[in-house]
Amino acid sequence: MATVRxxxxxxxxxxxxxxxxPNGKRVRESFKKKKDAVDELAKRVSLIAENPKRYLEKARxxxxxxxxxxxxxxxxxxxxxxxxxTKAYYLETFKAHFGESTLLxxxxxxxxxxxxxxxxxxxxxxxxxxxxxxxxxEIGILRQMFSKAGSWGMIDSNPFDNGDSLKLxxxxxxxxFLEEKQIPQLLLAAQPHLQPIIETAIHLxxxxxxxxxxxxxxxxxxxxxxxxxxxxxxxxxxHIPMNPDLEAVFKRLKPKKADPDAHVFLxxxxxxxxxxxxxxxxxxxxxxxxxLHVDGGIVFHDLRHTCASHLIMRGANLKEVQEHLGHENISxxxxxxxxxxxxxxxxxxxxxxxxxIPQAVQEAx
Numbered sequence: 001m002a003t004v005r006x007x008x009x010x011x012x013x014x015x016x017x018x019x020x021x022p023n024g025k026r027v028r029e030s031f032k033k034k035k036d037a038v039d040e041l042a043k044r045v046s047l048i049a050e051n052p053k054r055y056l057e058k059a060r061x062x063x064x065x066x067x068x069x070x071x072x073x074x075x076x077x078x079x080x081x082x083x084x085x086t087k088a089y090y091l092e093t094f095k096a097h098f099g100e101s102t103l104l105x106x107x108x109x110x111x112x113x114x115x116x117x118x119x120x121x122x123x124x125x126x127x128x129x130x131x132x133x134x135x136x137x138e139i140g141i142l143r144q145m146f147s148k149a150g151s152w153g154m155i156d157s158n159p160f161d162n163g164d165s166l167k168l169x170x171x172x173x174x175x176x177f178l179e180e181k182q183i184p185q186l187l188l189a190a191q192p193h194l195q196p197i198i199e200t201a202i203h204l205x206x207x208x209x210x211x212x213x214x215x216x217x218x219x220x221x222x223x224x225x226x227x228x229x230x231x232x233x234x235x236x237x238x239h240i241p242m243n244p245d246l247e248a249v250f251k252r253l254k255p256k257k258a259d260p261d262a263h264v265f266l267x268x269x270x271x272x273x274x275x276x277x278x279x280x281x282x283x284x285x286x287x288x289x290x291x292l293h294v295d296g297g298i299v300f301h302d303l304r305h306t307c308a309s310h311l312i313m314r315g316a317n318l319k320e321v322q323e324h325l326g327h328e329n330i331s332x333x334x335x336x337x338x339x340x341x342x343x344x345x346x347x348x349x350x351x352x353x354x355x356x357i358p359q360a361v362q363e364a365x
Contacts, residue, residue: 002045004037017041022052029103040106064154066107067100072152073145080235090141104146104155109162112142116166128292132168139166176298177306178202182288189286193267194278196249198303200265203246205307205325207232208300213272218260220250231326238326275300308333 002019007030014030015037021027031037047055070091077083097115098107119135143166149155160166178186183202187195197212204227206212211232219228225247226239242250253264263271279300283290291297308321316324322333 002041004034004041006034017044019045019048022048022055036106064104064149065100066098066102066104067095069104069145069149069154070095070100072154073148076148085232087141090138093138094142094145104149107146107159109159112139112159113163113166115139115142116168120168136167175305176296176302177309178288178298178302180310182286183306185286186282186288190282191278193265193272194275194282196253197265197272197275198279198282199249200246201300201303202307202310203243203249204229204240205304205311207304208275213263213265213275215264216260217254217258217262217264220254220264222247222251229326234326234328236326236328240324 002017005016005018007014007016014032015034016028016030017037017040018026018028019041029040031040044055074083074088074091077087080087097118098111116135116139119130119138122130124130124134143158143160146155146158146160150158187198190198200206200215201208201212204212206229209232211229214230215227220242221228221239224239225242227242227246227250229238229240230236231238250264265272280290283298289295289297290299292299304325308325311321311324312318318330318333321327322330325333327333
């Protein structure tokens with residue numbers, strides 16, 4: 001006989017469901033709310049009556065909790081470069097919302113959709129208005145977690161598959177970049193320690209922070225003409241070719257007796273940890289708008305977009321840009337597709353007039 005019992009203990013009142021599964025095994029489980037216990041018991045009893053085999057297939061969803069999934073996910077991805085800066089934060093917000101003790105089988109597509117809608121109204125951890133992209137990134141990580149739960153045998157089916165995609169449309173991907181005439185203006189306005197960093201960021205297309213500031217002399221290979229970069233997001237190691245301009249930057253910076261383990265970019269003899277403040281000052285001095293929420297505003301990350309944009313406008317294709325920037329997926333590089341179309345138009349326009357009959361010849365006819 002299936003029942004719901006009220007239980008009182010050190011942690012307060014809970015509601016326990018008690019029933020037998022199709023194999024005759026007794027199942028007891030506690031819930032914080034009576035309504036949740038009653039609803040869950042009714043769902044399981046109904047499934048046992050209608051399809052005992054299906055119940056047994058789904059039984060693992062009544063065993064594993066969301067907290068277990070978070071722990072396994074953390075163990076699997078803790079060595080990923082972006083885990084500490086991004087995923088660890090999201091895991092804590094997920095646990096706070098869904099509850100660590102919540103069974104995976106109780107997190108339905110409806111619950112996920114509610115969370116997506118909740119995110120649209122929720123400010124970021126920095127207090128800013130949450131963008132469409134920010135919502136999609138967070139939902140994307142949650143989707144990956146449930147996909148892994150299926151691979152790890154923790155759930156029978158992914159709740160994300162029970163409805164339309166929860167990805168919001170109209171993702172506002174930044175496409176801001178420096179025009180060619182703005183680059184020398186910014187370099188002339190930059191402090192001496194910042195100028196080579198800007199040059200390197202534009203030539204390599206590296207991300208701000210560790211990708212560029214952690215470059216050491218052992219990463220710069222003048223013989224092979226490459227720079228070794230560890231990608232922040234993926235942890236992948238890339239060896240990016242240096243062009244003559246970038247090679248000149250590094251040769252200008254390199255001391256006569258360079259320690260291979262010494263950082264390339266220094267200020268007062270110490271490794272530079274951040275350039276956000278000095279970059280903002282350089283933009284303001286150069287008369288270039290600064291900031292994410294400023295019309296036409298530039299931030300340091302836009303030097304990466306500057307690299308990609310000018311590569312394409314100078315004839316590089318999307319595949320070449322993908323490899324240079326270290327994008328894992330070509331779809332990430334597709335944001336620059338409009339520039340390739342413009343480049344194609346310019347190429348076509350180079351033939352303008354080639355078939356025109358000179359006016360004098362026209363009149364002679």
